[in-house]
Amino acid sequence: MVHSWEEEEPCSKLLGRVSVFYYGVGHMLNDITSACWFTYLLVFLTDIGLSPRDAAIVMLSGQVADGFTTIFAGELIDRFGHFKIWHGAGSVLVAVSFSSVFGGCLPCKIFGTNSSAMQTASYSMFAAIFNVGWAATQVSHMSMVNCITLNPTSRVVLASCRNAFTMVANLGLYAIALAVFNIYKSTTQVGIESQYRWIAYLSIFIGCCFVGIFLFGTKEPRVNRGAQGTTNHRISWAHWFKKILYYQVALVYVVTRLVTNVSQALFAFYVIHDLQMAQSSKALVPAIIYICSFAVSVILQEFKWTGQRLKAFFTAGGILWIFSGAGILVLPSSMHGLMYLLSVTIGVANALMTVTGVSMQSILVGEDLNGCAFVYGSLSFLDKMSCGLALYVLESYQSSDRSLQCCSPIMGCLSITRYGLGLLPASCALLGSVITYTMDLDTPKLKPLAEPLLC
Template identity: 55%
Template sequence: MESGGGGDADADFDAPSSKALARKEIVAYGIGHMLNDLTAACWFTYLLIYLTDVGLTPREAALVMLCGQVSDGLATVAAGYMIDLFGGFKIWHGGGSLLVSISFSSVFGGCSVCVITGNKTLLVETLGYSVFAAIFNIGWAATQVSHMSLVNCITANPTSRVALNSCRNAFTMVANLLLYGIAFLVFTFKSNDNVERQYRWIASANVAIGGFFVLIFLLSVKEPRLQHHFQPKLYTKISFVSWFRKILYYQVALVYTLTRLTTNVSQALLAFYLIDDLYMVESSKAVVPAVIYMSSFFTSIWLQECHWTSFRLKAAFTTGASLWLFCGVGFFYLSSSFQLYIYPLALVVGTGNALMLVTATSMEGLLVGHSLSGCAFVYGSLSLCDKLACGFALYAIEALHGTETPAFCLLNGRCSVSLVRRVLALVPGGCAVAAAVIALTAKFERRGENDPLREELLLPQAQSSSSSTTTTSEIIEIPSPGRDPEAPLWTKMAHTMVGRWGSLREPKAPWLDTP
């Protein structure tokens, strides 16, 4: 203990230990995001089709999602600032989870405001769903930010930090597959129930299972008492205004936002396409998204085996965009007579999604580089752009639902093609091509001739703390956990970017762990 007036005060704080975490501690942390993952998968896959099935017009349904997207984007930035300022990670996590549970059940359980007021007009329904959509996304953001931020407080061991994030991503996979499994059972064995009752079953199961895991997380994970802003004073603060002077910032922002538009628009409209255009059974709304997710997941794992350079990053992204062009053609010409071909098409969609998502998120890391004090602004601002763009895009698309005018007719005279079919054929593929063009023109910082992108976070602790002025050329390459045949399963899943859209990745730099 230090002598002097500050010694006793310092003794009340626990510095993150550099000792490796036990497996049960890693698992206890990983399950803490299960509620968020379950509800998010249901939200983006089924919200629009659920709201239209219960009586809202496509425009009002899209307005509900837009309110949620705007709230999510703003709350993500605000929650990060407040948590940095006041701490209390588990309090934010528990409070956010409570808001998620209540609001999610209120959205998919029927119009609670209508029941309370005794008024079920379209205006009251839209207002009621919009309010709870906003509350849901505020709680979701608080839970997500606090859960991710807790990694650096739990441990200072770089390998354990990778394991924590890896385990979290592994349970993201479990949550998504669990959601689609629950939906499949409900749509298959509760097919005679009305729509509200079906989705109430799904929502109740999600909240019950997710809430159980959140409770285990809150009881099992110890939050150390840390000094405010546990950071070395030698780092220089960078004004967020400086990012606006970088052309690369705008390029990466456009690439990331267009990538999210590609994946989110296709996911939100897929259920409409399966039921209204291909006339498939209700259970297909669970099976086809599950196929896409599994394809994305395994492609993401395979991507971790690659030896990345800036050129290969751009090549992989362009390949994903090209696959989406092929998928757009498939969505347009696939008829109900050949509806089973949607499954191989879903495999291609999943592969394209993974190629674009993984590489686009990696471009964010290249943009941040060594400007660690500005990384929060970059990730937060890009996440805000993504959420606002997706919200307004879906609102614009749904606002056109039912307005079949000659302006939508193709050159061959086919005016009977549904709006959903046209959107799936043109919007995701168009966004993907535009993003690929921008990505190819971006000039990322060179790290030396043919210098690969490296797993800097996996540096040994002694090496990472040996000097506060480590340069990129001094960093040795450490094999990725995805390439280690003896690594546990969740470590191989460390960098899969599938799961909750808009999730953030911690920048990998050794001096983050300087004591």
């Protein structure tokens, strides 16, 4: 079965800059809302009065809904195709539901009660709806990579471009948040809800603009039928479960997402409560991370890629995160300025791990396009469940009163946030590097790029 951008173009042809750009912006709505979800959801919920455990339940409900939707969406996309329809429908659901995630408790107003149980149930419901749409958009967008082109260099370039625009989306979110926090300062529950509602509205507007560009500029990958009008048989799930590389890539992808998502969710707590930095640091520190990640992602698009090079770059990112985790663990609040230097290292490490980790999925799929949506869906399921459970466990051990005791001038304040941010991502980075070393990645025959593919 052969897919193509256009019927007259061979799948192995290197993609041009415009085609790469149109594809790369297709995940912007997901990325900007995801950045808000992981960076500010737990902070928002605890600021309006929910306990850390209840806030973690809200996030876990969304992650569980996301994880199961990826499985069903992957199976249905493999059966029926129509990537852009799935992408558009998921984007609509994301746009409609996301503002409610950071809005007021509508059921509380309807039933006339403001109990913590009602608030938790309300936010969990909207979080689940949001993540259903998010998952449908993600699986359809990721599955398109292997159906757009069979050229291995172009596949890595598409992954790099998408990662670059992920950085753009995150930077956009933090620019919006920084402006809102500086302009509209409030400590009341109503004021805090208004702050985050404005962040949500502006994020949705920007993301939807880029979704429109993607749908307008991207052609639906079509199936070229044989002479008798039949297509190759769809690949069963068992085909992937028999491959050792599937389990290796799955583990690498999961630990990579744990590194990026868990660290993103805990940074706001860490810089405010552990390092006692200014409120603006909730936006500045993540912004520095994503500026560095964006720059590295753009540079990575210019490389010629082999299996060995993917492994080497992933390992380099893992080593950088290990050193960064050690720095986070011992950094005292009196030297919090060093956090900006650590942010640069973390940004580089995130880009190296994310781009190469996603590209390994393309190598796993290869030319087996009839089951690619299942691969991306199943790996995303593992990602969502593991991140949700990890954050739930970490938040469950947090105290409702986040004021820190027993702060040492050398080691700083010892908290669950510090241990989680310092040890968990670094341990995952180490595990991912070890697994990557054991992989047998085929080295593709590469052609030089026809032109720089900066996007």
